[in-house]
Amino acid sequence: DADVTQTPRNRITKTGKRIMLECSQTKGHDRMYWYRQDPGLGLRLIYYSFDVKDINKGEISDGYSVSRQAQAKFSLSLESAIPNQTALYFCATSDFLGQGAQYFGPGTRLTVL
Amino acid sequence: DAKTTQPNSMESNEEEPVHLPCNHSTISGTDYIHWYRQLPSQGPEYVIHGLTSNVNNRMASLAIAEDRKSSTLILHRATLRDAAVYYCILRDVRGNAGNMLTFGGGTRLMVKP
Numbered sequence: 001d002a003d004v005t006q007t008p009r010n011r012i013t014k015t016g017k018r019i020m021l022e023c024s025q026t027k028g029h030d031r032m033y034w035y036r037q038d039p040g041l042g043l044r045l046i047y048y049s050f051d052v053k054d055i056n057k058g059e060i061s062d063g064y065s066v067s068r069q070a071q072a073k074f075s076l077s078l079e080s081a082i083p084n085q086t087a088l089y090f091c092a093t094s095d096f097l098g099q100g101a102q103y104f105g106p107g108t109r110l111t112v113l
Numbered sequence: 114d115a116k117t118t119q120p121n122s123m124e125s126n127e128e129e130p131v132h133l134p135c136n137h138s139t140i141s142g143t144d145y146i147h148w149y150r151q152l153p154s155q156g157p158e159y160v161i162h163g164l165t166s167n168v169n170n171r172m173a174s175l176a177i178a179e180d181r182k183s184s185t186l187i188l189h190r191a192t193l194r195d196a197a198v199y200y201c202i203l204r205d206v207r208g209n210a211g212n213m214l215t216f217g218g219g220t221r222l223m224v225k226p
Contacts, residue, residue: 004156035216042200042216043157058213090156092214101147102214104156 023091135201
């Protein structure tokens with residue numbers, strides 16, 4: 001079984017709809033992240049969480065919100081989706097070591113029409 | 114933040130070694146050098162990281178220049194499965210910044226049979 005799972009894997013929605021992307025991990029890591037990737041580009045950080053009570057904005061947080069429901073779960077919400085939020089979204093986890101690896105989920109492909 | 118520069122693309126023949134370069138002339142003393150790769154339709158995958166000394170693991174080797182202004186990821190024997198985008202990333206382990214991964218464009222490695 002995958003250590004980091006994301007649901008749904010694909011989603012098509014319409015402008016103005018509220019969307020939630022979910023991430024779960026079984027690695028026991030405290031730290032979780034949401035990134036987005038646009039075609040041909042690298043990943044950009046949206047939000048990150050060091051534990052259940054510690055949530056921080058990343059590089060491109062406007063238009064997004066997050067919820068850390070438990071150590072193992074971190075959700076990303078688009079309150080009112082717009083077409084330029086069409087992208088590939090990745091969740092990642094890491095342990096507390098500053099130089100440790102991040103482990104990524106398989107991604108959610110979101111299309112906003 | 115210190116930046117990295119990588120070639121947009123490289124080609125290799127299967128079963129030959131591959132040297133992927135990365136320039137990071139503004140690297141600071143607290144920056145670790147990380148490499149990730151992203152296979153088609155997958156999330157990024159950790160490859161290797163180092164600070165000053167060369168590093169080896171089961172996936173690759175990392176050669177770091179003595180002045181740390183450049184590094185090279187070495188795949189000792191490329192396989193078709195190694196075709197991916199390879200990202201060279203600097204991580205400053207001081208404070209919260211140590212958990213960020215800032216992805217650039219990376220190098221697209223193509224492996225020919």
